[in-house]
Amino acid sequence: MSIVFTGATRVCPTGGVTTGDLAVFDDTIAAAGSDGAERIDLSGKLIAPAIVDLGVFGIDVAACKAGGIVRVGLMPDQAPVLDDPGIVARAAHMGKPDLWIHPIAAATRGLAGQDLAEMAINAEAGAAAIATGRRWIADTGVMRKVLAYARDCGLTVIAHAEDGGLAGDAVATAGETATRLGLPAAPAIAEALAIARDVMLAEDTGARLHFRQVTTAAGFDLIRAAKRRGVRVTCGITPAHLYLSDISMSDFRTFAHLSPPLRNESDRQAARAAVADGTIDVLCSGHDPRGPEAKRLPFADSEPGMAGAETLLPLGLGLVRDGLIGLDRLFAMLSANPAKLLGLDTGTLAPGAPADLIVVDRDAPWQVRGDAFAGKAGNTPFDGLPVQGRVLRTMKGGAFL
Amino acid sequence: MALSDHRPAAMIDGGAVFPHRHLTGIEGLQPHEILFLLDEAEQWIDANRRRAQSDRRLEGVTQINAFFENSTRTLLSFEIAGKRLGADVVNMHAGQSSVKKGETLIDTAVTLNAMRADVIVIRHSSSGAVQLIADKVDCPVLNAGDGWHEHPTQALLDALTIRRRLGEIAHKRVVICGDILHSRVARSNILALTTLAAEVRVVAPATLMPTAIEAMGVTPFTDFDAALTGADVVMMLRLQNERMNGGFIPSTREYHLRYGLTRERLKRAEPGALVMHPGPMNRGIEITSDVADDPHFSAITEQVEMGVAVRMACLDVLTRRSRGVEGWA
Numbered sequence: 001m002s003i004v005f006t007g008a009t010r011v012c013p014t015g016g017v018t019t020g021d022l023a024v025f026d027d028t029i030a031a032a033g034s035d036g037a038e039r040i041d042l043s044g045k046l047i048a049p050a051i052v053d054l055g056v057f058g059i060d061v062a063a064c065k066a067g068g069i070v071r072v073g074l075m076p077d078q079a080p081v082l083d084d085p086g087i088v089a090r091a092a093h094m095g096k097p098d099l100w101i102h103p104i105a106a107a108t109r110g111l112a113g114q115d116l117a118e119m120a121i122n123a124e125a126g127a128a129a130i131a132t133g134r135r136w137i138a139d140t141g142v143m144r145k146v147l148a149y150a151r152d153c154g155l156t157v158i159a160h161a162e163d164g165g166l167a168g169d170a171v172a173t174a175g176e177t178a179t180r181l182g183l184p185a186a187p188a189i190a191e192a193l194a195i196a197r198d199v200m201l202a203e204d205t206g207a208r209l210h211f212r213q214v215t216t217a218a219g220f221d222l223i224r225a226a227k228r229r230g231v232r233v234t235c236g237i238t239p240a241h242l243y244l245s246d247i248s249m250s251d252f253r254t255f256a257h258l259s260p261p262l263r264n265e266s267d268r269q270a271a272r273a274a275v276a277d278g279t280i281d282v283l284c285s286g287h288d289p290r291g292p293e294a295k296r297l298p299f300a301d302s303e304p305g306m307a308g309a310e311t312l313l314p315l316g317l318g319l320v321r322d323g324l325i326g327l328d329r330l331f332a333m334l335s336a337n338p339a340k341l342l343g344l345d346t347g348t349l350a351p352g353a354p355a356d357l358i359v360v361d362r363d364a365p366w367q368v369r370g371d372a373f374a375g376k377a378g379n380t381p382f383d384g385l386p387v388q389g390r391v392l393r394t395m396k397g398g399a400f401l
Numbered sequence: 402m403a404l405s406d407h408r409p410a411a412m413i414d415g416g417a418v419f420p421h422r423h424l425t426g427i428e429g430l431q432p433h434e435i436l437f438l439l440d441e442a443e444q445w446i447d448a449n450r451r452r453a454q455s456d457r458r459l460e461g462v463t464q465i466n467a468f469f470e471n472s473t474r475t476l477l478s479f480e481i482a483g484k485r486l487g488a489d490v491v492n493m494h495a496g497q498s499s500v501k502k503g504e505t506l507i508d509t510a511v512t513l514n515a516m517r518a519d520v521i522v523i524r525h526s527s528s529g530a531v532q533l534i535a536d537k538v539d540c541p542v543l544n545a546g547d548g549w550h551e552h553p554t555q556a557l558l559d560a561l562t563i564r565r566r567l568g569e570i571a572h573k574r575v576v577i578c579g580d581i582l583h584s585r586v587a588r589s590n591i592l593a594l595t596t597l598a599a600e601v602r603v604v605a606p607a608t609l610m611p612t613a614i615e616a617m618g619v620t621p622f623t624d625f626d627a628a629l630t631g632a633d634v635v636m637m638l639r640l641q642n643e644r645m646n647g648g649f650i651p652s653t654r655e656y657h658l659r660y661g662l663t664r665e666r667l668k669r670a671e672p673g674a675l676v677m678h679p680g681p682m683n684r685g686i687e688i689t690s691d692v693a694d695d696p697h698f699s700a701i702t703e704q705v706e707m708g709v710a711v712r713m714a715c716l717d718v719l720t721r722r723s724r725g726v727e728g729w730a
Binding site: 178 | 507525529530532533549550551616617
């Protein structure tokens with residue numbers, strides 16, 4: 001089967017933004033359409049690599065489909081924890097055919113932060129990387145072993161950048177909002193402290209280290225400096241920390257209870273600058289659907305997390321609209337870079353790559369409404385926000401979903 | 402409801418003077434609204450002293466005191482306040498309720514609502530819990546303390562005490578000393594006193610001082626002696642047991658050395674400065690007995706007395722709409 005898309009703006013993280021035809025042959029992108037190929041006119045639309053969402057907490061096929069996400073890196077914080085080859089292999093098959101799940105295995109057994117989990121066996125079972133989970137590993141000796149062993153196995157370590165001792169039971173960043181609301185809060189430097197330690201360990205062991213979310217000015221400075229020294233470190237962020245600051249927690253809005261917590265306005269500005277200057281490599285949804293039983297509670301008793309899959313693309317396009325980045329860089333952050341971190345060959349429009357594509361109307365206006373989400377839950381901190389950009393069609397491996 | 406913020410309270414008819422359904426905090430109250438509640442409380446002080454039992458304006462009103470956190474004084478104060486005005490008062494303690502069986506707070510709120518309470522008084526250990534319930538019920542909700550967030554009736558009774566003893570609140574220098582970080586009493590008092598144009602200083606060891614507290618319009622101090630200079634009111638906070646030994650301060654005796662209010666230390670304040678404490682006191686830790694028991698300085702028992710009057714006023718004002726009081730319905 002052969003399809004040629006015509007008239008679209010092609011957005012390729014490696015090849016740039018161009019106009020012209022894009023051919024698909026069977027399940028891969030082809031250099032040119034074959035004779036008798038079906039031609040689909042996409043004038044005025046974007047065609048781009050489908051989104052690879054690095055680090056989701058729930059398997060939510062409907063939400064991913066609505067958001068143009070065809071592959072996810074699934075965090076090990078599941079019940080049961082992804083620390084065993086049987087569990088990893090089972091998780092890898094749970095979303096097919098619509099959604100490909102790339103399990104991220106636990107770095108330590110049960111995510112307890114003590115004993116190394118079986119990395120090589122889990123990788124053989126389908127794990128694409130390993131992660132410390134929602135929390136950091138407190139014991140520096142253990143973290144060093146995790147990094148050294150993972151490097152040996154050729155696996156990227158995905159870390160949570162938050163010093164657990166400093167963060168304690170905090171549900172907010174220390175500052176005026178937390179003080180006024182009377183919420184347990186931790187200083188923002190809890191993040192930079194964790195990054196400083198783990199970057200030094202990565203440098204020492206030669207491991208490849210990715211911080212799932214970096215959200216503070218001090219954190220970005222450390223990442224920038226480490227990259228300059230040639231440390232194999234990358235970092236990601238979700239749209240929440242680019243669009244919202246801690247005042248969103250006012251009135252105890254539990255949908256704004258996130259991990260790491262929302263930061264103050266100057267950190268938010270630093271995050272936007274770090275997107276613009278390339279310090280941030282990955283834009284992810286942090287998708288963590290939570291029902292009312294986890295969110296309709298007093299703020300400090302509620303669970304952190306947001307349903308982010310359906311708003312990832314429009315909020316990403318907002319960064320382009322605001323002039324922070326170009327479309328090609330946006331899709332590097334949404335597709336190419338996370339694919340690379342997971343060891344996948346997608347995220348590009350280059351011939352020979354899998355035909356994982358999305359067709360996007362970048363201007364289509366709509367309003368975020370959590371209760372209208374296709375996914376499992378509507379816990380979005382962006383409820384009511386007017387946005388632009390919608391996925392019109394999604395292709396996975398040459399077939400339309 | 403159209404409402405001018407600039408007209409004196411007496412000139413505004415009925416409900417326009419206090420256009421709030423609930424009292425979840427001092428945050429959001431205008432100066433004249435706070436003063437209105439204090440004015441309303443004044444009448445009950447004398448009535449209580451005379452032991453007058455003639456006013457039964459809350460006859461037929463069902464008041465539920467839902468206390469999800471242990472309390473003796475505040476619960477008692479709200480119960481007496483309701484009963485003095487003829488309300489049917491029911492107390493619900495978390496210890497004997499289904500909360501311990503895993504029922505969510507929202508479910509509890511819906512249950513209380515279905516029982517057709519006319520006013521619900523809530524205390525809960527989580528900041529924001531009272532607001533959460535207030536959003537789910539049809540009747541007025543009164544916050545009797547939520548986590549570290551607010552304790553509005555405490556701030557009102559403190560303001561009333563200061564006003565009666567010193568004549569006015571504006572431009573008085575008030576020093577609040579103790580565990581500011583975990584104190585809902587401190588937050589509500591900061592909001593009420595700064596709204597009423599007092600100069601507020603907060604004093605705490607660095608480990609018990611919240612970040613960016615100066616954004617609330619107060620001056621932070623870690624040196625109690627420096628803060629006391631020229632103080633008109635010294636408000637001491639209770640140091641909770643679980644913070645005493647090593648957690649946030651090294652020891653109670655070290656705390657007493659740096660932050661204990663003694664007669665000697667009080668000399669730095671204005672002559673005739675008022676000493677206050679929300680109770681219960683840790684005698685010999687944050688305050689010495691000779692200061693606490695000296696009626697010349699101490700307004701501590703008066704605070705308890707004002708507490709009943711203020712809560713009577715709040716229960717009355719918040720139920721005026723549902724009771725169909727003229728000008729409020």
